Amino acid sequence: GQNIDQPTEMTATEGAIVQINCTYQTSGFNGLFWYQQHAGEAPTFLSYNVLDGLEEKGRFSSFLSRSKGYSYLLLKELQMKDSASYLCALEGYQKVTFGTGTKLQVIP
Amino acid sequence: DAGVTQSPTHLIKTRGQQVTLRCSPISGHKSVSWYQQVLGQGPQFIFQYYEKEERGRGNFPDRFSARQFPNYSSELNVNALLLGDSALYLCASSVDNLSYEQYFGPGTRLTVT
Secondary structure, three states, rough: OOEEEOOEEEEEEEEEEEEEEEEEEOOOOOOEEEEEOOOOOOOOOEEEEEOOOEEOOOOOEEEEEOOOEEEEEEEEEOOHHHHHHEEEEEOOOOOEOOOOOOEEEEEO | OOOOOOEEEEEEEEOOOOOEEEEOOOOOEEEEEEEEOOOOOOEEEEEEEEOOOEEOOOOOOEEEEEOOOOOOEEEEEEEEOOOOHEEEEEEEEEEOOOOOOEEEEEOOOEEEE
């Protein structure tokens, strides 16, 4: 089976940088997703990491370490619209397993 | 281009009833996955279909079933509804069953009373 852990909630200030961590236990996976989900809306794709290391995409970056069972999503220059839930998910064995998500609140 | 569409948007059913949810993938996408999302939780994988065949199944009881049509649209059926089936049901489409990038529809909010 697969187990994914994320902090339940985080608060950060507009303009700042925030790191959302995700740890997992799994017997194997192809890659790790990060999704953003605003309240009442569907998840939207942010990133997909297959190899270890950091992948940068604009204000968002995602990191994966397979040996440590660890990933993080880094959000820079936070904006109020970044207030949302951020979901970590593992893809493998023809299914995607999501964590419970981290609710990020950006404050002025 | 239209994104993933789902119908209905909202639905209220009574315990014991049956429900059918519908999903139309993005044009050109041949794979559809279904997820159940309970409030405050992440989506839980139910099924993946590709080329009209089931390619993956999550840990859901046999009351849950699905199918995919020749035009790649899909239906999710839930029989003998329980109160615990109340959730947002999300459909996601991808180009094929090997593509990692999924696009989610707006979901169907099912309430079982």
